[in-house]
Amino acid sequence: MDFKGYTSEKKQLIDQYLNTLLPEANNVPVIIEAMRYSLSAGGKRLRPILALMACDLFKGDPDEVMPFACSIEMIHTYSLIHDDLPAMDNDDLRRGKPTNHKVFGEGFAILAGDALLNYAFELVLEKISENPRPEYIKAAQAIGNAAGISGMIGGQCIDLYYENKEINVELLKTMHNMKTGALISAALYTGAVIAGAAEKDLNNIRRLGSLLGLAFQITDDILDVEGSLEKMGKATHKDQSHRKSNFISFYGLERSKAIAKDLIEEAKAILLEYKDDGSHLIALADYILTRDH
Amino acid sequence: MDFKGYTSEKKQLIDQYLNTLLPEANNVPVIIEAMRYSLSAGGKRLRPILALMACDLFKGDPDEVMPFACSIEMIHTYSLIHDDLPAMDNDDLRRGKPTNHKVFGEGFAILAGDALLNYAFELVLEKISENPRPEYIKAAQAIGNAAGISGMIGGQCIDLYYENKEINVELLKTMHNMKTGALISAALYTGAVIAGAAEKDLNNIRRLGSLLGLAFQITDDILDVEGSLEKMGKATHKDQSHRKSNFISFYGLERSKAIAKDLIEEAKAILLEYKDDGSHLIALADYILTRDH
Numbered sequence: 001m002d003f004k005g006y007t008s009e010k011k012q013l014i015d016q017y018l019n020t021l022l023p024e025a026n027n028v029p030v031i032i033e034a035m036r037y038s039l040s041a042g043g044k045r046l047r048p049i050l051a052l053m054a055c056d057l058f059k060g061d062p063d064e065v066m067p068f069a070c071s072i073e074m075i076h077t078y079s080l081i082h083d084d085l086p087a088m089d090n091d092d093l094r095r096g097k098p099t100n101h102k103v104f105g106e107g108f109a110i111l112a113g114d115a116l117l118n119y120a121f122e123l124v125l126e127k128i129s130e131n132p133r134p135e136y137i138k139a140a141q142a143i144g145n146a147a148g149i150s151g152m153i154g155g156q157c158i159d160l161y162y163e164n165k166e167i168n169v170e171l172l173k174t175m176h177n178m179k180t181g182a183l184i185s186a187a188l189y190t191g192a193v194i195a196g197a198a199e200k201d202l203n204n205i206r207r208l209g210s211l212l213g214l215a216f217q218i219t220d221d222i223l224d225v226e227g228s229l230e231k232m233g234k235a236t237h238k239d240q241s242h243r244k245s246n247f248i249s250f251y252g253l254e255r256s257k258a259i260a261k262d263l264i265e266e267a268k269a270i271l272l273e274y275k276d277d278g279s280h281l282i283a284l285a286d287y288i289l290t291r292d293h
Numbered sequence: 294m295d296f297k298g299y300t301s302e303k304k305q306l307i308d309q310y311l312n313t314l315l316p317e318a319n320n321v322p323v324i325i326e327a328m329r330y331s332l333s334a335g336g337k338r339l340r341p342i343l344a345l346m347a348c349d350l351f352k353g354d355p356d357e358v359m360p361f362a363c364s365i366e367m368i369h370t371y372s373l374i375h376d377d378l379p380a381m382d383n384d385d386l387r388r389g390k391p392t393n394h395k396v397f398g399e400g401f402a403i404l405a406g407d408a409l410l411n412y413a414f415e416l417v418l419e420k421i422s423e424n425p426r427p428e429y430i431k432a433a434q435a436i437g438n439a440a441g442i443s444g445m446i447g448g449q450c451i452d453l454y455y456e457n458k459e460i461n462v463e464l465l466k467t468m469h470n471m472k473t474g475a476l477i478s479a480a481l482y483t484g485a486v487i488a489g490a491a492e493k494d495l496n497n498i499r500r501l502g503s504l505l506g507l508a509f510q511i512t513d514d515i516l517d518v519e520g521s522l523e524k525m526g527k528a529t530h531k532d533q534s535h536r537k538s539n540f541i542s543f544y545g546l547e548r549s550k551a552i553a554k555d556l557i558e559e560a561k562a563i564l565l566e567y568k569d570d571g572s573h574l575i576a577l578a579d580y581i582l583t584r585d586h
Binding site: 107115121153156 | 319447
């Protein structure tokens with residue numbers, strides 16, 4: 001199957017599974033609707049797709065990986081809801097739609113984020129309870145660590161703290177690795193470890209995650225400069241208006257593009273080891289470099 | 294040992310354990326300090342004490358229960374940080390100190406809450422990884438469910454939605470059971486299940502949790518009317534100023550006190566079955582009724 005067909009099939013499976021997870025409603029006002037709103041707001045599903053790709057690479061069972069993959073998407077979604085809040089990035093648009101707090105108010109946006117984070121862990125604990133495989137527990141731990149103060153939340157703190165302050169390029173890379181790279185890496189790791197990948201392969205996957213994560217963030221910075229609201233579905237030129245340093249402010253546009261290209265080349269070199277089995281991940285690496293939104 | 298000595302010893306052990314959990318600092322600005330600020334802001338540690346008491350009741354190993362008990366305290370603490378935010382209850386004081394967002398700003402308060410919730414799950418997953426006992430997994434699931442949309446977050450949503458709106462007394466009870474009762478029940482259940490309590494005993498413990506949780510909430514409403522800022526360390530008469538219905542507005546002060554007393558009597562009747570082993574929990578039930586803060 002070609003890359004486009006492969007990823008759109010995966011995306012459909014992910015959307016279906018996410019849709020079955022939450023009840024239609026419970027006896028509580030607003031919350032399910034607010035969670036669903038952001039969860040089904042047209043995300044690319046990059047992280048769960050990466051988990052399923054890593055699972056396929058090591059011939060695992062995608063049905064086993066799916067709940068863990070979707071728990072990562074829930075965590076990613078909660079982080080966007082909280083990032084968009086007035087006290088953080090104060091964004092009105094996300095994926096071409098009003099942000100969660102614009103629709104449901106700040107209080108419910110905070111609670112919807114909390115609820116998605118909590119639900120992600122409820123989901124993986126349910127799977128562990130049904131079948132306490134060590135690989136499930138390893139995946140759940142990797143997800144938890146990647147989402148916490150040593151990962152995504154930590155990166156978000158660096159981001160918040162250095163708004164309007166000087167940051168050096170090393171710390172900028174650390175921030176991106178924590179804020180974006182950690183969860184992308186955890187997605188790949190989750191798919192691979194549940195599929196039963198060997199330790200050598202898990203090391204490859206970790207390295208791959210770190211390369212793709214950083215490349216993804218650099219292309220995000222590039223799109224913030226070159227992209228348009230129409231394609232991105234969110235405000236662009238934000239770093240400039242928030243006075244945030246990014247890769248472009250350190251290296252300029254051309255050098256940043258060259259760095260991203262080098263990272264993707266290195267990622268593809270790792271994947272060549274897996275011959276044909278790595279072809280979809282190679283195509284995804286190319287997509288990260290050439291995407292326009 | 295008398296009740297006061299017993300609980301102050303437990304509280305000390307809990308404070309010590311909580312203190313060792315977080316690193317002194319990591320390479321991330323503010324976050325550890327903000328987490329520690331609220332975690333060590335003089336909480337009564339009611340939930341972890343209940344977990345340790347239930348563990349003692351069934352002759353379990355408190356060292357095994359401690360991480361789970363403290364994960365519950367972290368979840369409780371995050372919920373207070375988020376509840377106090379301007380978009381929620383907008384409180385400036387908590388336990389006699391400025392609230393988290395007053396000290397660290399709203400952005401970091403949101404992140405400190407997120408981080409405590411995430412860390413709670415990292416902690417229990419670490420313990421499950423070290424020893425995947427079914428009882429650990431059951432405790433972790435109970436904590437997750439009690440904290441989520443069917444428990445604490447759900448109760449918080451009802452609370453937020455019905456501010457300035459009519460609520461009926463059934464829904465008020467549901468709200469309290471979800472917002473406060475669920476996590477108190479989970480604390481008792483966690484201690485009991487890890488201690489190896491039998492199914493019959495776990496049912497008793499669930500009933501006990503629900504009774505103590507509701508009684509605790511009614512006495513909270515009573516203290517909101519009768520208490521003072523000096524003793525409570527937070528603003529009182531809040532329900533009136535926020536136009537929230539509570540037990541007092543439905544039943545009046547005297548009837549509310551009688552209801553709380555009945556609940557505590559029923560809780561104590563369950564505990565009598567355990568003879569001397571239940572004495573500390575009986576004393577705690579009495580404390581819930583007679584506390585002044």
